[in-house]
Amino acid sequence: MYFIIKKDKLLEKLNIVAKAVSTKNLIPALAGIKFDLNDNGLFLTATDNDITIKAIINNDDIVSKKNNGSIVLPGRYILEIIRKCPDEDITFELIDNLKVLISTSNYKTNLNGIELSDYPNIELDENDNFVVLNSKILKNIINQTSFAVSLSEARPIITGVNFKIEDKILEVTATDSHRLSTKTVELIQSIQKPVNVTIPGRNINELKSILNDEDEIKMFFFENKILFKFNEILFQTRILNGNYPNTSKLIPVEFELAIKVGLRNLYDAVDRISLLSNDYKIKISISGNILTVSSTVIEVGNGEEKINIEKNNDINLEFTVNFKFLTDALKIIEDENIIIYLNGEDKPIIIKGENDNRLTELLLPILTN
């Protein structure tokens, strides 16, 4: 293996692949990044057995090359070495199949490889059951749902984000059983076979972190894994075992009261009032055309703030809610005004953007008696 490459081309792809390098020390080979130089270009692969990322650097982006070859290099070191390399062409030379000599004009380093035969061989083939998504849309879907996954391993299936596709309709849901966020998107093409799969929350967020706004993403569905393909990158993740709860029946369709309120006003009021709150609890009271956010910490003090609202009828109501869950929900709504749908102090609260019917936020109130 011998090649010369521009620093920025290599670093860009290394930064991406490094996200799949294992940080656990169980299998030494998984702490490595595999370099494969072949006739098609340079292929970089990393896997922690949970996600696998492969990035391709085409021959066009390689300054020159002599011999094909492979080596697994320690991920932590190779990324930092390239990051700090002088901004020049970098030469990689495999020596005795054991180590690489990395050099620029005044700098050189020898880095020992990790046993190549220990590196897992992970299949990253495509199949016919796929959808195509624009990167901005996928990033938005992940932003608007993944925050709501459960962080507790008590019920592993809800630590993931659920993707359900039938024909042209993609429905993405996350819940931790206290709150839920669900987003519906219409696809350009129908899927061959309907899917209902749940992707670990951490994995879908790693994917988000490497998406560019311009990418077009192909998402291939397999029995126990999903492969994302975009911009010379393959990203594969396992899916969670088990059936995702049928959340659609949790969302009420009729409401006693709907109120309209400015998103920014409500967010800022909750943010202020929550400074004096016990166990994340804040009270929301709706009386006439005023919504009051209030909270008390005995010994320290209390606060309240009033906001003007519009209502669809004369019903007054009050309920207690986790302010963290409420601000999480408000953060990802893009409308100027929101509609809050209510059915009494102990019933689920539904929040939607005034002009967006595709994103639904559900919060369970905290019962105070």
Added chain:
Amino acid sequence: MYFIIKKDKLLEKLNIVAKAVSTKNLIPALAGIKFDLNDNGLFLTATDNDITIKAIINNDDIVSKKNNGSIVLPGRYILEIIRKCPDEDITFELIDNLKVLISTSNYKTNLNGIELSDYPNIELDENDNFVVLNSKILKNIINQTSFAVSLSEARPIITGVNFKIEDKILEVTATDSHRLSTKTVELIQSIQKPVNVTIPGRNINELKSILNDEDEIKMFFFENKILFKFNEILFQTRILNGNYPNTSKLIPVEFELAIKVGLRNLYDAVDRISLLSNDYKIKISISGNILTVSSTVIEVGNGEEKINIEKNNDINLEFTVNFKFLTDALKIIEDENIIIYLNGEDKPIIIKGENDNRLTELLLPILTN
């Protein structure tokens, strides 16, 4: 106590005073910020018995006021409440001498005070033994020395930054016994009585964090404390007990070899080579007109980088040094080129900027045999 004040005026001063709020829970009153409204304005005070900060908001910056009065408010809460307040005029009203009602048009909060009689009465008077320093110069002095203080309590006196003033000469020094940084500044006016005092490292850095570039600072020296006065702020710190070591005799005056090297080149090379280093050790070899930085981690690999230098004679030398201490020293030198003065592999290394004789960095080499 009743006053109305603009949010930004109050927040600016609260942010400063809050740095002296105690984070230990030993004395509840010290977790508070004292508000004193009197005929001269609003005075905010906080102390953790180590540093004391008092900030003055003049009557000109108070929108309106009715009754004078005092209260101690919990520092953690009052700062966050004001930070998150709507950007409006804020009304403070003392109620029953026990709590304040803080309000804007739609928002109000009651915050309970901390027992006023428990709050320590700390003297912040001036005296005649002072110097005047420009804020930029003082910040620079702190930047160029405080990084070198010892973090170990084994020898408390060297956890501080030493200020020595005689006539018009201020000499500021910090050392952890492995490296030393010393800066000399000529003052505008002489001091009345010479001083030799050591300020705790943490305290001098808190001072730095609240200095503006435009301030003119008066620094008053007392037997066991120092008072800094600038821009309606009083900052007082205790000084460390004990005699600061006489460091000037540690700095050699004659050298076998002096080399000149580009600061950026050396910094970048050390930064790169240190990626593969054991126990912070890197080797520097000077041979002919080449300086080589090198390092090895057995099992992982090794690196080296060469830099062109100028020398004052034909002597060749090599030594091992802590790369963290070397980069710390290089970071605070402002010249384009540095001069490294050497006396053999086991002797102190002196580094200065090519054109700056007022800042001296000393590093002890690591003995490898």
